[in-house]
Amino acid sequence: MNAVMNPVQEQTACACADQPQTERAYVMPEVNIYETQEGYVLEADMPGVSKEGLEITLEGNELTLVGRRQPVKTAEGEPLYRESNRADFRRAFELDPAIDTTRISAAINQGVLVMTLPKAEQVKPRKITVS
């Protein structure tokens, strides 16, 4: 009973989970996560990553985002100055159990990944009419 009465904001959101990183170094993309009536929205900055370079996996309750950058074309010539990081993006999140994992959707537009994580119907707030 108590769990149902809790404000939505107090439920476990998408918290970041760490995993041992093996073969290569990754960088963490910067993310915004916010909650709506329908569920959660996650936005991640992944410049240089196209649709083909994205790999999103869901294992149990853990969502892993991997974004591989396009290999640099040699046509650009000698690098004189470089600030960008060559490593691919990777970040893992622990999902709120209320999320309906079968309806998660993702889109990438100009290097920003937007994921919509809808909540299951039974946990959505709804009005009960008094008869």
Added chain:
Amino acid sequence: MSLIRYQKPEINWGLSPLRRAFNLREDLDQVFDRLFQFPLDPTRDNQFMGGWTPALDLYEDKENLTVKAEIPGMKKEDIEVTLHENLLTISGERKEERKDKGGTCRTERFYGRFQRTFSLPTPVSADKITAAYQDGVLTVVLPKAEEARPKQIPVNVN
């Protein structure tokens, strides 16, 4: 009693203490990475003040200088590229487009104005500069001025 701005606590009660320690380490790593990667670059400082300093790359080949800037999530009309003498400036504004203001769990991405200016190592022909924006990366190709291109000088044998 000190008066500090209220910050929403991170919502990660569901995690074990070990996980939380890992997260803290990751966050600290990020701060130190940024601090030590470019210690002498004053433009980097404003990252700690909440600004945005997009990463820039500069490449050179025989014909062109190529500048790449990582500015994901921009609109074409919000990007500005200007050349004044040999100073190239890339500026713009990333606007927040979210309409539904729900509860925020994490805000790491930056919204607002940014600007980066740097001097080009060689003269370029200003009227032939092209810029393209794809996958959140702006690529500016600056053809070198005629006098800056390498020239082959034929050797005559008498």
